[in-house]
Amino acid sequence: MPEYERLPQPATADIDLVTVLQALGDPVRMRLFTSYADGREHSCDPGHLGLDHLHKSTVSHHMRVMREAGLTTTRVAGRNRYVSLRRRDLDARFPGLLGALLASVSGDD
Template sequence: MRQLPQPSTADLDLVRVLSAFADPVRLELVRALAGVREPLGCGVEGFDVEISAATLSHHWKVLRDSGVTTTFASGRNRLVELRRDDLAERFPGLLDAVVADSAR
């Protein structure tokens, strides 16, 4: 599996990360990823969102480009996971606060 391009830990920007969290669909995706420890498939059927595959792909790209997630490619398959350690290093407590607040 190859990892798709993403910003380095040092290049994570708080405004871009918060902007990625600001969309309700992306926030739902982050919450779903926060509940698991292994990478998940990027397909629409795996998440509680009612959007097209193309729109979902856009949301995954925003999350990856902001540094919130890592995406792995294996042929036509894509797996995604949260960058928990990188986010915790740059912005301690942010991911936990966002996930906890959105669970209300």
């Protein structure tokens, strides 16, 4: 059994735009996305992100979708997983897209 320091994720060149948009086309994942926009690492606890109403495994599912789409990276440390945005990779692959998305969701009121 391999022990990951990072959970598996697509290479930068393999990140697909449609897949990324599909991942963001869900309210819960958009919420996670904007929470991750601070650039820091976040635990998987549903509570501290305003997702109390969702089951643990549901949040886990959404985080898997985002990771497999190439949006996030997950660092494994002990029993915790630290999720963060792949900002550098995404900016390299889709210049300006993340900025425009985050600006758009900010003005969405």
